[in-house]
Amino acid sequence: MSDNNQPVLDIRAVSGGYGDINILEDVDLKVHAGEVVVIVGPNGAGKSTLMKAAFGLVQVNAGEVLLSGEKITNISPDRLVHKGMSYVPQERNVFPTMSVQENLELGAYIRKDDARAQMDRIFDLFPKLKERRKQAAGLMSGGERQMVAMGRALMIEPTLLMLDEPTAGLAPAYVHQVFDWIRAINDQGVSILMVEQNAKQALRIANRGYVLATGRNRHEDTGERLLADPEIADMFLGGR
Amino acid sequence: MEFLQLTYNGLVLGSILALGAIGVTMIFGVLRFAHFAHGDLMTVGAYVALTFVHWLAWPIWLAALPAIAVTSILAVVLDQLFYRRLRRVAPVILLISSFATALMLRALVQIIWGPDNQVYATGISIPYRIAGLVITPDSLKVLGATALMVVVVHLFLAHTKMGKSMRAMSDNVDLARISGVPVKRVIFWTWVFAGALTAVAGILLGVDTRLIPTMGWNILLPIFAAAILGGVGRPYGAVLGGLIIGLAMNYSVLFMPSAYKLAVAFIIMIAVLILRPQGLLKGISL
Numbered sequence: 001m002s003d004n005n006q007p008v009l010d011i012r013a014v015s016g017g018y019g020d021i022n023i024l025e026d027v028d029l030k031v032h033a034g035e036v037v038v039i040v041g042p043n044g045a046g047k048s049t050l051m052k053a054a055f056g057l058v059q060v061n062a063g064e065v066l067l068s069g070e071k072i073t074n075i076s077p078d079r080l081v082h083k084g085m086s087y088v089p090q091e092r093n094v095f096p097t098m099s100v101q102e103n104l105e106l107g108a109y110i111r112k113d114d115a116r117a118q119m120d121r122i123f124d125l126f127p128k129l130k131e132r133r134k135q136a137a138g139l140m141s142g143g144e145r146q147m148v149a150m151g152r153a154l155m156i157e158p159t160l161l162m163l164d165e166p167t168a169g170l171a172p173a174y175v176h177q178v179f180d181w182i183r184a185i186n187d188q189g190v191s192i193l194m195v196e197q198n199a200k201q202a203l204r205i206a207n208r209g210y211v212l213a214t215g216r217n218r219h220e221d222t223g224e225r226l227l228a229d230p231e232i233a234d235m236f237l238g239g240r
Numbered sequence: 241m242e243f244l245q246l247t248y249n250g251l252v253l254g255s256i257l258a259l260g261a262i263g264v265t266m267i268f269g270v271l272r273f274a275h276f277a278h279g280d281l282m283t284v285g286a287y288v289a290l291t292f293v294h295w296l297a298w299p300i301w302l303a304a305l306p307a308i309a310v311t312s313i314l315a316v317v318l319d320q321l322f323y324r325r326l327r328r329v330a331p332v333i334l335l336i337s338s339f340a341t342a343l344m345l346r347a348l349v350q351i352i353w354g355p356d357n358q359v360y361a362t363g364i365s366i367p368y369r370i371a372g373l374v375i376t377p378d379s380l381k382v383l384g385a386t387a388l389m390v391v392v393v394h395l396f397l398a399h400t401k402m403g404k405s406m407r408a409m410s411d412n413v414d415l416a417r418i419s420g421v422p423v424k425r426v427i428f429w430t431w432v433f434a435g436a437l438t439a440v441a442g443i444l445l446g447v448d449t450r451l452i453p454t455m456g457w458n459i460l461l462p463i464f465a466a467a468i469l470g471g472v473g474r475p476y477g478a479v480l481g482g483l484i485i486g487l488a489m490n491y492s493v494l495f496m497p498s499a500y501k502l503a504v505a506f507i508i509m510i511a512v513l514i515l516r517p518q519g520l521l522k523g524i525s526l
């Protein structure tokens with residue numbers, strides 16, 4: 001971390017996909033320390049695929065991925081966790097039959113030290129989880145499950161947290177809350193990369209945003225400027 | 241009175257089924273793999289214990305220890321030798337290979353220990369009679385050992401890091417992997433643990449009845465029925481499923497010839513698969 005300009009995550013000219021066919025074509029993306037970066041774009045644009053490519057879940061066929069300057073292209077997820085990277089998938093992101101507390105414990109699997117202090121911090125962020133810590137995660141509401149999912153990912157005290165559509169399927173009241181949490185997590189120094197369908201709201205809390213379409217970079221700018229651009233608003237943010 | 245006796249006998253059989261079903265359900269949970277050689281692994285466990293009982297005149301509980309060790313190691317070896325290599329291929333190949341393994345194990349048992357009936361202890365032990373109920377000392381051993389094992393399984397799954405990792409993999413393999421759970425190590429210990437349970441189940445089956453090379457194979461169907469009824473991947477469900485299947489098989493003699501006991505387990509299994517495939521405790525969807 002000697003070089004302050006070095007991005008936490010640096011995706012350079014990445015092409016990749018699920019088989020021989022590349023879903024992603026020559027995609028670039030950076031997350032600087034302390035930033036919230038949002039990826040928006042139409043369905044099937046490759047947003048989730050890009051995140052998976054960074055996390056070693058999708059084959060990168062060309063280009064490279066760097067984590068704080070270290071090359072991590074095609075490194076498996078269980079090793080990336082040790083490097084301070086955490087990922088919350090779009091779906092199936094909790095252990096449904098396990099209690100809230102056990103979900104958090106599993107998030108801390110790789111920690112050799114006592115993770116209780118971190119669990120307490122997560123309970124401070126999500127007091128509801130403390131109340132419900134004995135309850136099975138699968139029996140909770142969508143919003144509560146999202147708390148569990150984020151809490152699990154935070155247990156390693158990641159430097160980079162990747163969230164794939166954290167507000168998907170949530171009631172509007174909760175959507176607002178999720179963005180508050182993300183800001184609170186970011187305030188604690190965690191860099192955040194997220195994919196969001198609620199693009200306008202997400203761009204409002206983002207430092208920068210990327211518009212992805214058909215597996216390629218279309219636009220990249222600060223959240224504010226992307227929001228202000230009428231063409232982007234028309235094409236990707238569902239009008240103004 | 242007959243009903244009471246059938247209930248008791250049903251619980252004894254159900255205990256053995258439960259122990260077998262816990263192993264089957266854990267292996268399925270962690271590996272998504274219906275292990276058809278499970279019954280024959282039970283047989284091996286039972287016969288290894290027999291060797292120590294006959295040659296060294298060890299009491300059965302002591303002979304259980306080397307039997308557990310041998311069966312666990314054998315389970316790991318089978319996984320490393322056959323199943324591990326086939327995991328990436330189509331699941332049906334894995335299934336067929338476990339059938340083949342079952343045949344191999346059975347043949348091995350016949351070669352080493354011979355095809356004839358054998359028992360751990362000869363002579364007749366005098367049963368207790370309580371309120372018209374006939375309770376053999378052997379059946380008490382089965383119930384006691386099962387209760388002990390269920391407590392061990394519970395403590396392991398609820399309170400150890402490895403046990404929790406196994407439950408996590410049953411719940412969501414991908415999420416376990418991205419949380420940094422060492423998947424291969426968990427698979428290894430799943431075979432060790434399931435192997436140990438399998439040995440105990442086999443020994444208890446031998447204690448309750450007698451040893452023949454087909455003993456485990458013959459009981460495989462009700463064990464799978466128990467695992468499915470309880471909810472695949474749910475160890476507590478397997479216990480519940482085992483007891484229910486054991487009771488149902490015994491109660492069935494009130495209505496039909498006892499030769500149809502196995503058919504009862506089969507019918508329950510099919511009915512569950514059609515009507516409630518997730519089982520009683522909402523297991524993995526099949």
Ligand SMILES: Nc1ncnc2c1ncn2[C@@H]1O[C@H](COP(=O)(O)OP(=O)(O)OP(=O)(O)O)[C@@H](O)[C@H]1O
Nearest residue numbers: 018019023041042043044045046047048049050090
């Ligand atoms: N597991 C997979 N195997 C093969 N192709 C896939 C797989 N997952 C996604 N794809 C394909 O990759 C492309 C991009 O999908 P991706 O999930 O990355 O889109 P997305 O931008 O996240 O869309 P959404 O907004 O619907 O989540 C799509 O054409 C999709 O069909």
Ligand SMILES: [Mg+2]
Nearest residue numbers: 047048049090
């Ligand atoms: Mg997506």
